[in-house]
Amino acid sequence: MARLLVIGFVLGATAIASAAEPSVKRGRDLYMNVGCYLCHGTEGQGSGAGLKLTPDPLPAEAIANFIRNTDPTTPSFAAMPSYSEKVLSDADVADIAAFLASIPAPKSPDSIPALKDLKPGK
Numbered sequence: 001m002a003r004l005l006v007i008g009f010v011l012g013a014t015a016i017a018s019a020a021e022p023s024v025k026r027g028r029d030l031y032m033n034v035g036c037y038l039c040h041g042t043e044g045q046g047s048g049a050g051l052k053l054t055p056d057p058l059p060a061e062a063i064a065n066f067i068r069n070t071d072p073t074t075p076s077f078a079a080m081p082s083y084s085e086k087v088l089s090d091a092d093v094a095d096i097a098a099f100l101a102s103i104p105a106p107k108s109p110d111s112i113p114a115l116k117d118l119k120p121g122k
C-alpha cells in the first residue's frame with residue numbers, strides 16, 4: 001500500500017511538473033516521433049513538403065488549433081495530417097512549441113567572414 005502511494009506521488013509530481021513547465025527535450029522527441037520533422041525539417045527550417053516554422057514559431061495555442069483542424073482538401077502534394085488530442089495532448093503541443101521556440105535564428109551572413117564578401121555585385 002505504501003509503495004502504491006509512493007508510485008502515485010511520483011506519477012502525480014511528474015504530471016504536475018510537466019503541466020507547469022513545457023519541456024524542450026520532450027518536445028523535440030515528440031516532434032521527431034510523430035513525424036513533424038519529415039515535412040518541416042529537423043529544426044523547423046521547412047522543406048519542399050512543409051512550411052518553415054522557425055525562428056519565431058506560432059504560440060502553442062495557435063499550433064494546437066492548426067494541427068487539430070488541418071484541411072485535407074488543401075491543394076498540396078503533402079497536405080498536413082490532423083493530430084487529435086489522442087495523438088498529441090495540449091501538453092504535448094506545448095512541449096513541441098517550447099522546442100520550436102528554443103531554436104535560434106540563423107546567423108546573419110555578415111557575421112560569417114567567408115560569406116561577407118560574397119555579396120552580389122562585388
Ligand code: HEC
Nearest residue numbers: 034035036039049050051063066074076078079080081083
Ligand atoms: C505530411 C507533411 C506534414 C507533416 C507530417 C506535418 N506538417 Fe505541418 N504543415 C504541412 C504543410 C504542407 C503545411 C502548410 C499547409 C497549410 O497551410 O494548410 C503545414 C503547416 C503547419 C503549420 C502552420 C504554419 C503557418 O505559419 O501557417 C504549423 C504550425 C505546423 N504545420 C506544425 C506541424 C507540427 C507541429 C507537426 C507535427 C505534429 C506537423 N506540422 C506535421 C505539412 C506537414
